[in-house]
Amino acid sequence: MKKISVDSALSKAKLCVKRNELLEARKLYQAVLIAFPKNKTARQALASLNNRKQLGGDQNPPKEITQELITLYNQGRLALVVDKAKALLKLYPRSSIVWNILGTSAAQIGKLSQAIDAFKKTAILQPKDAEPHFNMGTAFQDKGKLAEAVKAYRKALSLKADYAKAFNNMGTALHDQGKLEEALEAYKNVISLKPNDALVIINMGAVLQDLGKLEEAVRVYKNALSINSNDADLYYNLGNALSDQSKLEEAVKAYNNALSIKPDYVEALNNMGTSFRHQGKQKEALSAYNKVLSLNPNHFGAHRNLSTLVTYKKDNPQINKIKELMNHSDLSADSRCLLHYTYAKINEDLGDLEKAFDHYAIGGALRKKQLAYDIGQDQRLFKKIKTVAPKLLEHSLTETVRKLDITPIFILGMPRSGTTLVEQIISCHSQVHGAGELPLLARFSSSIMAGKQDVSVENLQEVRKNYLDGLKKVSEGKFIVTDKMPHNFMYIGLICNVFPEAKIVHVRRNPAATCLSNFKHYFHSRGLGYPNDIKDIVNYFELYCDLMRFWDESYRNKIYHLDYDKLTLEQEVETKSLMSHLNLNWEASCLS
Template sequence: MSLKTQRLLARAKKLTKKGHGKEAQSIYLKVLESFPSNQEAKKELLILNQRKETSPSQKQLDEVMQLYSSNRMQEALFTTQHLINDFPNEPLLFNLSGACYSEIGSFESAIDSFEKAIALNPKYSEAHYNLGVAFQRTHQLDSSIMCYEKAITLNHAYPSAHNNLGLIMLEKNQPDLAVKSFEWAVAYSPEYAEAYNNLGSAFQALNQFDLAKIQYKKSVSINQDYALAFNNLGNTCKSLGLQDEAINYYEEAIAINADFAEAHFNLSSVKKYTQSDIQISTMKSILSSKNLNKSDQIFINFALAKVNDDLDNKDELFRFLDEGNRLRKIQLNYSVDDYQHKHSVIRKIFSNSLPTIEKKLLNGENSKRPIFIIGMPRSGTTLVEQIISSHPSVYGADELSTISELTNSILKDLSGQAKNGITEKSFLSMRHQYLESLSNFNINEEIITDKWPLNFQYIGFILSAFPEAKIIHLKRDARAICWSIYKHYFSGNGNGWAYNFDDLASFYGAYLDLMNFWHKLFPDKIYDISYEKLTINQKNETKNLLKHCDLDWSDSCLNFHTNKRAVKTASASQVRKKIYQGSSKEWSKYEEHIKPLIESLKSY
């Protein structure tokens, strides 16, 4: 046997050991072409033909991972698919294929690949997790939850699965469950900066701001370049009335990421600008960027509007304010049909006779008693909640979206029914779920204020589910309300009517009509309080307010500005000051620029 043939056979054996059977097979065939009687080549070829490779070699897998980590997704996908043809029963390859599809945004194909991996290996925790991520990114949250829970069942020490599950719980407004998930994430991964930041957000959603601040600080101590966590620290300090601290944290976020538009906007809400402020030129530079996304454009326009308001540049103020509102309306894709249809359906429901909950059904339930503070946004609801929650028997829960979510669920169910009727069982369920949500607050007070302003739309539902409820309705000069709304950026995807003069005036008119409807339907059940009268005659109005709420007099309600409770709304800084009587006249300084709005409001 020649030295060349020996070398070929040795090479073929090495290839066989490494799992490259096809390459080894071609070498043996080449040897046999030249030496048909070579027994060693015949023997090895026979073994190879009898052996069926069931999994790819490490070298093949390393090649795919190198392409994936280099962001060469199409090549990685092509290579993986080629390997799947050779090894159709290897779950790892389907998991890799799904990961590639996810990276290029082909989530339907990704989901299919992950499901095939799981079918081949039902205990494949990573594939369950990756499938959960794909479902989460396509907003199939219930399916995503099932996948994360399965991954955690198979491998409880799975920090990223706990973290992602917590994010979904936050999105589904279940912060108590989110806290548990994030706590598991950091327990298994003590250096998980993102999970600490998310845990802070969950505590903040539960109004536990001191705990939120601790978690955010842990996050930035682990990752000192975590701009988002610094921004969240700023938001927490703002809610706690720690304005100087808030400014420092927002500035830290911007120092890390000068293009962080949301941090610029948040900073603009807590500082007073001078002409020489360097942040102004930075924001203008950001706005000139051609690649700026719509959300960042909106943030910067609203921030620059605040700058020019501080500098008394009214024309520039409205240039940026009008543009920010225009972009926000487009972003939310808002139509007046949205609220007009809802209000029409609600009127129809409550124009018919509906059941009321009997007292005998309420025995043994959660004893928390809510006070609902409603009205138009920017009408003074935060001020009234600050006054009432300064009473030692009351806890101020700020804006709770629970009633809105529960009633929208009822409305959705009714839309598929022939009759627009609600049963006593529905109201009892609503009552139970709402009171259950209040138990998330770890507090001793029996009375809780809920000041979601737009609950004015759901007064019929509230009084049907809570016949004993106290409802406080804020009334204020329409021009003051609507001007304050127009210059305000609302977080979340609601209030789409707030970003256009015509829409704003139309919604205000609809609000008045619906409140008149509720007053006629529930006489003496809604307590109206004038913001202007409250600021002029604070003591008498406060006495009457507390009396209506069945609360004894407390001097602390007059000194509401000393209340240290956290306030999440835009009025956080105002309610930490004594009552100011001139705020309802501030719109007049801008009268020339908001004439169309004022004219539209005259019809109401």
């Protein structure tokens, strides 16, 4: 606009209003206010125009003004962008461009409520545009309001059905909500649109792992690697899925592949160390954890893992590092939790048991809060299991099943009761493969035992088929396979009625030792809440003992009770008795 006097501009604007040239009038009033923000006549006239329905729609400032905002945004001067955008919106309250820039800038500097409000305004001004709803969803997600985020993503997808980023973000939000099947469906929609997107494949694989669909997760990762064999993250996640299947040698190979691409990949190194530890390869595990800490001295998980393998003496340099880290005020709850468990182990080794107990308790309290655990949830579950149990007898498969070509041995009991040692002994037999802690039984039968799915012959046959199919895949060609998932003790009634050929070995250990060992152990699984509080552990142990007595009333002859403490004192006698019960010929290798 040419330079004209304020009076001339106001007069021209007034004439434009009379001619119903409202947009031109608006520009003139805005020009006056940019030069003289307090001009009362222009402000009142502009307010009047803003209230007129004829204006409607989207009204943006001149391009040079929006370009200035965009330039500042690209320079990263986001706080200034927010201030200027807010000032502009007093003049251009219906500018979708400015509202969007405000929302985007505010979100990036953590002003999420302001960003959400801005994106809502943008969506009103651009009702057919999916992007404001997507941006709103991202801001809700960053704020931790997952339900609102999912709602916003669904709205974006209703406007743009092939919006891959919206499907992906919605999948992440649903995953974080624990809505795994819905999350999986969202990721499948992304894959149909972007079949080679490694990040989406990793996200989908993580959901499959959480669903216990480990074979499918492995297949997804391997398919992706057949297309792109140079992706370290794909190898890392493949290693995690293989580790969850107790295929530890294959997991180590996958982690090594990740490290060959990205040598400083500390998470791959850390998890590889854990795979070595579970294989009993302590030297290799120590080397991996120390390598992690040489690359990242502040890796809390590696500190914790290392502490499980080290017996500390006062001159260990890790002690001062842990003390230093514990003084940091900006740690996340998860990081502080890991440090307390590590420092507890240090003090235990140094003989300060009171301090050790205090730090185990603090770490446990942090973990319990993270998991939002309440003993009441397990009390209700155990009560429901007892209610369901009689129906298992009514619909038993014992008279109808065909002879198996693979036989499971369930090794069960409380965690930390000695199930690992028992599996090692049994799997030393030439006819047996030790498959580790398999999530199969819980995956296929937990809904039945919790009363969420009907007990019927059809459903029990489905459990049998699915479990045995999964067992064959990890059998390494052996006809007898151990499953040492401790919490399978909850499913003994189902095992006896669905797998009548199976053997059940219940491992029990001194109650105080069992409870204390659980209390001191940091469990990575989010499904274990009770070990983090000593009172919860004692209450849970009583639930476990009560349920085992309940199972004994109906299935005493099918459960072999093995005393772990006797096993450690009289290994040969107890091992021979165990092998006899399992109908396995004696082999001296079982004592090795």
